[in-house]
Amino acid sequence: xxxxxxxxxxxxxxxxxxxxxxxxxxxxxxxxxxxxxxxxxxxxxxxxxxxxxxxxxxxxxxxxxxxxxxxxxxxxxxxxxxxxxxxxxxxxxxxxxxxxxxxxxxxxxxxxxxxxxxxxxxxxxxxxxxxxxxxxxxxxxxxxxxxxxxxxxxxxxxxxxxxxxxxxxxxxxxxxxxxxxxxxxxxxxxxxxxxxxxxxxxxxxxxxxxxxxxxxxxxxxxxxxxxxxxxxxxxxxxxxxxxxxxxxxxxxxxxxxxxxxxx
Amino acid sequence: xxxxxxxxxxxxxxxxxxxxxxxxxxxxxxxxxxxxxxxxxxxxxxxxxxxxxxxxxxxxxxxxxxxxxxxxxxxxxxxxxxxxxxxxxxxxxxxxxxxxxxxxxxxxxxxxxxxxxxxxxxxxxxxxxxxxxxxxxxxxxxxxxxxxxxxxxxxxxxxxxxxxxxxxxxxxxxxxxxxxxxxxxxxxxxxxxxxxxxxxxxxxxxxxxxxxxxxxxxxxxxxxxxxxxxxxxxxxxxxxxxxxxxxxxxxxxxxxxxxxxxxxxxxxxxxxxxxxxxxxxxxxxxxxxxxxxxxxxxxxxxxxxxxxxxxxxxxxxxxxxxxxxxxxxxxxxxxxxxxxxxxxxxxxxxxxxxxxxxxxxxxxxxxxxxxxxxxxxxxxxxxxxxxxxxxxxxxxxxxxxxxxxxxxxxxxxxxxxxxxxxxxxx
Ligand SMILES: Nc1ncnc2c1ncn2[C@@H]1O[C@H](COP(=O)(O)OP(=O)(O)OP(=O)(O)O)[C@@H](O)[C@H]1O
Ligand SMILES: [Mg+2]
Numbered sequence: 141x142x143x144x145x146x147x148x149x150x151x152x153x154x155x156x157x158x159x160x161x162x163x164x165x166x167x168x169x170x171x172x173x174x175x176x177x178x179x180x181x182x183x184x185x186x187x188x189x190x191x192x193x194x195x196x197x198x199x200x201x202x203x204x205x206x207x208x209x210x211x212x213x214x215x216x217x218x219x220x221x222x223x224x225x226x227x228x229x230x231x232x233x234x235x236x237x238x239x240x241x242x243x244x245x246x247x248x249x250x251x252x253x254x255x256x257x258x259x260x261x262x263x264x265x266x267x268x269x270x271x272x273x274x275x276x277x278x279x280x281x282x283x284x285x286x287x288x289x290x291x292x293x294x295x296x297x298x299x300x301x302x303x304x305x306x307x308x309x310x311x312x313x314x315x316x317x318x319x320x321x322x323x324x325x326x327x328x329x330x331x332x333x334x335x336x337x338x339x340x341x342x343x344x345x346x347x348x349x350x351x352x353x354x355x356x357x358x359x360x361x362x363x364x365x366x367x368x369x370x371x372x373x374x375x376x377x378x379x380x381x382x383x384x385x386x387x388x389x390x391x392x393x394x395x396x397x398x399x400x401x402x403x
Numbered sequence: 404x405x406x407x408x409x410x411x412x413x414x415x416x417x418x419x420x421x422x423x424x425x426x427x428x429x430x431x432x433x434x435x436x437x438x439x440x441x442x443x444x445x446x447x448x449x450x451x452x453x454x455x456x457x458x459x460x461x462x463x464x465x466x467x468x469x470x471x472x473x474x475x476x477x478x479x480x481x482x483x484x485x486x487x488x489x490x491x492x493x494x495x496x497x498x499x500x501x502x503x504x505x506x507x508x509x510x511x512x513x514x515x516x517x518x519x520x521x522x523x524x525x526x527x528x529x530x531x532x533x534x535x536x537x538x539x540x541x542x543x544x545x546x547x548x549x550x551x552x553x554x555x556x557x558x559x560x561x562x563x564x565x566x567x568x569x570x571x572x573x574x575x576x577x578x579x580x581x582x583x584x585x586x587x588x589x590x591x592x593x594x595x596x597x598x599x600x601x602x603x604x605x606x607x608x609x610x611x612x613x614x615x616x617x618x619x620x621x622x623x624x625x626x627x628x629x630x631x632x633x634x635x636x637x638x639x640x641x642x643x644x645x646x647x648x649x650x651x652x653x654x655x656x657x658x659x660x661x662x663x664x665x666x667x668x669x670x671x672x673x674x675x676x677x678x679x680x681x682x683x684x685x686x687x688x689x690x691x692x693x694x695x696x697x698x699x700x701x702x703x704x705x706x707x708x709x710x711x712x713x714x715x716x717x718x719x720x721x722x723x724x725x726x727x728x729x730x731x732x733x734x735x736x737x738x739x740x741x742x743x744x745x746x747x748x749x750x751x752x753x754x755x756x757x758x759x760x761x762x763x764x765x766x767x768x769x770x771x772x773x774x775x776x777x778x779x780x781x782x783x784x785x786x787x788x789x790x791x792x793x794x795x796x797x798x799x800x801x802x803x804x805x806x807x808x809x810x811x812x813x814x815x816x817x818x819x820x821x822x823x824x825x826x827x828x829x
Contacts, residue, residue: 190780194772218782230777234795234802240778243791248782283795300781 141206143168143339144189144308149200151188157198158184160364166308171330171340173350173375176361177383182343183227185361186312189341190224191217204308218244219251221307225297225314227343232284237296238266240284241303248304266303273298274325290317298326302333309333310341315349327352350375362386421446424536439533439657445601445629446537446573492560494546498567498600499574501546513554513586517547534631534659538605541575552583552611559589559619559808566598566625573601584611584639589808590618594632596625596653604632610642612666618646619808621815624653633659640666640695647801647812648675648687651819655684662691664698664726674703674800676816679712679744686715693726702733703800704748707793709740717749718763724755733763738770738796794820 144166151159158181166172174182188195189202191214202209209217232240246256257265270280275295285293294314301309309330315323330340330353342355350358350372358374359366360383367386368374422443432438492514495502501518520543531539539545550556564576582588596602602624610616624630630653638644650656662671675687691700704716714737722729737746750763770792778788794817801813 192776213785214776214779215782215784215788218780222780224780226777230771230773232774232777232792232795234799235778235791240781240783240791243787244778244781244783247784247787251782304781 142166143170143205144341145201145203145206146189147201147203149188149202150198151184151195151200152198153184153195158195158364159188161200162361162365163200164359164366166339166341168307168339169334169337170357171334171342171353171355173342173344173355173358174361174366175344175358175375175378177387180361180383181364182361183312184364186224186227186310186341186343189217189310190214190222215247216251218304218306219248223301223304223306223309225294225301225309225311227312227316229285229293229297231286231288233286235284237280237282237284238263241266241300244300245304266299269299269302272302272325272329274322275299291319291322294318294326295322298329302329305333306338308339308341310343312343313345314342315344315346323348324352347375347379360386420540421448421537424533426533439631442601442629442631442655446541446603446631448540448573492558494548494560494562494578496562496564496574496576498571499541499543499576500567501542501544501576501578513551514556514560515549515551517549518544519547520544532633532659534603534633534657535605535635537603537631538575538577538633541573541603542577542605545577545579547579548581550580550582550586550588550614552585554583554586554588556586556588559591559617562590562592564592564594564602564604566596566600566602566628569598571598571600573603575602576604576606578605579607579609580616581609582611582614582616582642585613586611587615588617589806590616591808591811592618592620594620594622594624594630596623596628596630599625599627599654601629602631604630606632606634608634608636608644610636610638610644610669612640612642614639614642616642616644617806617808618644619812620646620648621812622648622650622653622656622658624656626652626654628653630656632657633661635661635663636671637663637665638669638671641668642666643670643672645672645804646674647804647809648673649677649812649816649819650675650685650687651678651683653683653685657686658688660687660689662689662700664691664693664700664729665695667695668697668699669693669695670699672701674701674804675705675716676797676801677704677706677714677716678797678816678819679706679708679714680710682711684713688715688717688719690719690721691731692721692723693729693731694723695726697728698726699730700732702731704735705797705800706736706746707738707740707797708744708746711743711745713745715747717751719751719753720761720763721753722756722759722761727756727758729756729758730760732761734800735765736796736799737767738793739768740770740793790820 142165146162146164149159149162150157176182197210204220242262249256267277270277273295285296294317314326354372358370360368362383426440426443429438429440608616636644664671673689677685679685687704689702691702702718706714708714716735718733720731720733733750735748735750737748739746746767748765748767750765752761752763770789774792775788778791779785797816798813801809
């Protein structure tokens with residue numbers, strides 16, 4: 141049984157269908173990359189898996205460990221093993237970073253029937269992980285992402301990921317805004333977590349991250365569906381050729397056939 | 404006629420006085436949520452009843468200390484105030500009667516308190532707001548507190564105000580606090596309405612050069628109670644007036660605050676936190692005027708409204724031509740938790756000089772959906788996520804305030820929100 145299974149998902153926001161029959165399978169310890177043009181629906185897919193209330197799933201299913209997620213709230217999904225690293229993590233002044241993370245961790249653990257982590261153990265864990273992702277110890281005691289730079293926010297997403305230890309990490313453009321060292325540390329941390337059994341769904345526009353943290357499978361998402369999948373080398377080819385061919389192949393956007401890239 | 408009878412006669416005459424005041428018309432107050440002229444009747448002077456105004460220079464004999472204790476215990480929120488923890492001066496108003504309940508060891512050296520028999524008619528000599536006039540009319544005597552120059556009171560002075568009894572449907576408090584040059588004092592004001600009454604309050608502060616006042620206020624009228632409160636502050640050169648107001652409950656409460664920065668480099672920080680639910684209505688109107696050079700001020704208002712609650716805020720900053728170099732910052736945020744809850748926030752700036760740094764911002768709306776989703780996606784239940792966001796919003800203006808009195812008020816807000824007074828918002 142696959143860890144994550146998405147069957148023929150059609151989802152909309154307002155009047156627009158953003159996902160239009162998307163299917164995907166991710167197994168344990170696998171790394172999948174999703175690439176595609178701006179507005180293709182990558183972030184939408186990420187948010188729908190995490191349970192964002194603004195989207196309506198019209199048909200299809202999303203299952204984790206064989207269990208449908210569709211009726212579950214975002215917090216239930218989190219406890220079950222979903223983590224979404226946001227493309228734009230929000231700033232929440234007045235909510236303390238560490239307090240929030242400990243509350244979240246313990247809420248998940250309670251729901252899974254696990255023992256809560258006490259404050260001192262949590263602090264040790266958080267400090268250790270913060271050092272790993274290169275986040276300043278003073279910073280993590282501040283309000284959640286409040287006044288953080290773009291790169292610091294992404295590092296903070298990585299900190300949350302390594303503390304919360306989900307089964308599936310969906311990282312939406314985690315590489316944007318990161319400096320070279322931070323990117324290396326993200327790749328290193330992701331590699332470590334993967335070795336421990338975590339699966340990844342990486343949304344990215346560039347090869348930099350994928351070179352350091354190679355995916356098993358690369359998907360091309362255009363117009364709300366996956367139009368092509370291939371091995372790690374596909375990312376390189378896309379970098380060279382762009383998405384032009386796939387956009388033309390998109391029925392909604394004009395006539396065409398599924399060939400081009402490998403032809 | 405004996406002086407006593409004379410007094411009674413005067414009171415009889417005054418019975419009608421509240422309705423003769425210059426109440427603003429509904430039209431004049433259209434910009435406010437609730438014109439107060441509709442409250443006229445509620446603030447009638449209770450002169451017909453057997454009023455034991457025997458001697459205005461002593462504690463009324465019918466008020467025993469035990470009775471005072473009972474009245475305080477009957478108040479809905481009995482959280483210890485910082486003042487009662489450390490033991491300091493406590494001033495208590497039962498209905499309209501001011502009592503000095505405790506004077507503890509040395510805490511009050513350098514403090515002089517006088518009772519001044521209210522001269523209600525005389526008080527109308529200068530043009531006053533309806534609230535101020537009402538308070539002066541109702542208060543049987545006003546307390547006048549003077550803190551000697553240079554005197555630093557280590558422990559806070561507690562101002563406790565509560566409704567005396569159900570038979571006294573309306574009452575008033577008038578308190579004047581003069582803080583001498585270089586003196587400093589913390590005042591913890593608590594209006595905890597034991598009974599549903601219509602109360603008017605007038606508090607005046609005069610800060611001498613370099614004086615420092617921290618004024619921490621809890622305003623919780625009883626269910627069905629009405630409160631009109633006015634605070635007038637004049638801040639001398641280099642003096643600092645810091646105030647935090649936490650308002651909740653009651654049927655209706657209105658707080659008018661006038662902050663006058665009169666001396667060079669005078670400073671005022673004002674923050675109000677309002678929680679309204681059920682049918683509660685609250686208004687906070689702050690008027691800051693800078694009339695000397697190099698003044699500094701902040702004004703923050705935060706509110707969360709649910710059910711059919713209704714909260715209004717206006718913040719007016721006027722920088723006079725005589726006040727170059729002024730810095731004034733204003734911010735107002737209101738969170739509406741359901742349809743039917745109402746809030747408005749109106750910041751206004753009137754600037755008559757070029758050399759100023761001013762900022763203002765106001766937002767009214769539902770909880771931030773993106774923030775809520777972010778928190779929930781990490782495993783927090785919806786109610787917990789919302790609680791964190793509400794707390795963060797309300798406590799934001801209090802986070803920089805580290806004094807014990809301000810921390811006490813922040814804890815009170817936490818308790819109101821059902822928090823565990825944990826480190827959630829730091
Ligand atoms: N609230 C909304 N209302 C209407 N349309 C929306 C809304 N949110 C997203 N969309 C549309 O859905 C489509 C997919 O957006 P999405 O954010 O998933 O793209 P993306 O693939 O992540 O793009 P990028 O590479 O730029 O991050 C876009 O056309 C976008 O305009
Ligand atoms: Mg995106």
